[in-house]
Amino acid sequence: MGSPESDKTFSGSIPRLYEEHLVPLIFQSYAEDLASRLASRPLSRVLEIAAGTGVVTRQLASVLPEDVAIVATDLNRPMLHMAAEIGTSRPVAWRQADAMQLPFEDAQFDAVVCQFGVMFIPDKPQVYSEARRVLRPGGVLLFNVWDRIEENEFAHTVTAALESLFPQDPPRFLARTPHGYHDLARVEHDLQCAGFTSPPHVHTVARRSRATSPRIPALAYCEGTPLRNEIEARDASRLGEATDLAAAAIAERFGPGPVDSKTRHTSSRLSAERRHLGIMFQPSYMGMPPLNRENQ
Template identity: 65%
Template sequence: MNSPDVDTAFAGTIPQLYERYLVPLIFEPYAADLAARVTHFQPSHVLEIAAGTGVVTRQLAKILPPEVSIIATDLNQPMLDQAVAVGTSRAVEWRQADAMQLPFSDGVFDMVVCQFGVMFFPDKAKAFSEARRVLRPGGRFICSVWDRIDQNEFADLVTDSLKTLFPNDPPQFLARIPHGYHDPAVIAQDLAHAGFTASPELETRSARSRADSSHIPALAYCQGTPLRIEIEARGASRLTEATDIAANTIRNRFGTGPVDGKIQAWIISIKH
């Protein structure tokens, strides 16, 4: 029932729901940190891959000097359209591009950035090799990936809740893709296979995921990610029911009113 095309399909109303609910829930706490790491290296030409709706792009545009060029790419044009609609504080070049076949010449960037996109690449080593190819010697690749799903409370609860609704074939998108690429040894091996010769710097970073109610994380995950496609494939009318069950599960754990759950990720940095 699942395919790579489904796992990377961010279309329809998903980009809007992703930006409205998922970005403040789990991506904003890491975007400022990642942008600050980029700034530390004082780049002049920055490429962002798998930019999504632009949460990191906006941070980069805000804190990098205006003479620094920023090109932000994503496989899904609807996500870029949403990013453009939100806007940035200064000019950014948006381009639709496949991270495994970047439309840029060799050695044109001194920084390549990717927040929570690597997990979606069908061939991680190929995408890493493309990042290395477009980097200048001495340039740097910085990316982040989610840690295990059991270290990310809302995603874990949503996944578990759907087992009660679909006991014979529970949707596993969150565990399989966003939280399916977290082994430091595998990441280091893929970087080496991509041609990086330096040792990667890997750091775990925990943060808090906060929302005004349990319904928000349920809506964010069930309707603002490709998990929605898995749910609707099991019954077009089941999406609201799945969202409500997820919200109830989160409410049972965290209570009524505002909710506050742990999120955890790996930050990876490697020099060309």
Template identity: 65%
Template sequence: MAIPASDIQFAGSIPALYDEYLVPMIFEPYAAELAARVAALAPSRVLETAAGTGVVTRAMARALPAGAELIATDLNQPMLDRAAATGTPRPVHWQQADAMQLPFEDASFDVVVCQFGAMFFPDRAAAYAQARRVLRPGGVFLFDVWDRIEDNEFADVATQALAELFPSDPPRFLVRVPHGYHDRQVIERDLANAGFAANPGFETVAARSRAASAHAAAFAYCEGTPLRNEIEARSGSFAEATAVCEAAIARRFGTGPVDSKIQAHIVTARR
């Protein structure tokens, strides 16, 4: 199924809001996990695809030795601009690039890493084939994807709340894209079609998602992701949509600081 253009548009105010609200709420725990796994491989040259606003990039910049070269790419230049403006504790090369058409030579990286980006690739097997092409023999492709939405509670509650606000045409971005690519057999098939060997590593990792308030959690999803584009397309008010999600999250998790389950799969494929 083709991915609508609005599902991969991270522009306007989204990069800043994404970085400020969503990154600490759901991405940072897995960023530290991926960075530790990359560092354990002792690579000399690392490529990151779909780097977004750089949460994994920053974690790898801290975890990798000074001599390791780190190149971080993303399709959306505004996301990279935000990442570069935030900065890293060591030099990183930021480069706009399409994961399905990587502008790098064959066999030029020890590790290719991608956090929560595979769900956005229009042709995942093609993107994986590109990752394999640029890996050196024995190199590792390491990525993670979100598990089903029912195991990611804030996202699930927000989606159900928006379905009540827009009953005739409920926004389904969170189900369709971030939480729409979790089936192990599908992922293994796509990797096999890209030329990776059978039986990649596949580990399900649960973590906790924390926000300062129900409002912060609701705001992160409604205005810091392409869900915002769906709300706008329905002539909806961001304030109203956020308020509806906030109320639903507060009913489930309380009115103070909130805490919920998140869950993802970490996949390791070797060239």
């Protein structure tokens, strides 16, 4: 009992809990990494798609020169409202938009940026095609996607815990959507279908997750993501029970807290690992160098 529609619905209290708990837990450091990869490029106008509550937007506003215009978009109006309410260090244009049908003319932007958003969009080649359409010659598409769920142990632990609560129809949102688009061959195929013929630069990046207690990641995932929609679709009265169960599973696996994640190559007690793949792509007419896969 899960659907592409419910997977991309961020409404009710989800935006607030997402910003309060999930952003510091897993998104902030990756946003800093993503924004830093644009900081040295000559830019005049940047488009962000699937901006969410604005964690990357705020980083872009901080690291890019003030004369670089930033347009931040998202399909979910409640997420944009939260982002605008938090604000940025300088003016940003906020706009609701479907990434599969961007409301912009051709060749309008020097960069298109997306943090952990393409996994939620049903037609990925169409998203890449739209990004390519609005990019100027020499522009860059920069995005990241989560690695497989087994490499992201908080999410994996939560998903496994909920199987015992709903054994006949376990909620699989985290495995199906955020962590369901990690195959680089598939990503490259989708890019090629969209007209990107040169291979991308690919960087595998690992970061540490920290929380003061196991309940923080449990609350973040169970109530601050569309996983909540799946739980409530099965039995809304059991949302609190699901969160408690996830917290207990995290405590059992990593200790009662504080929990501190490990890096990809370093083992640590009371730890959880999360990884993502960062991808930078330039149109073929830029003479893109061969595929570059790096660990960072």
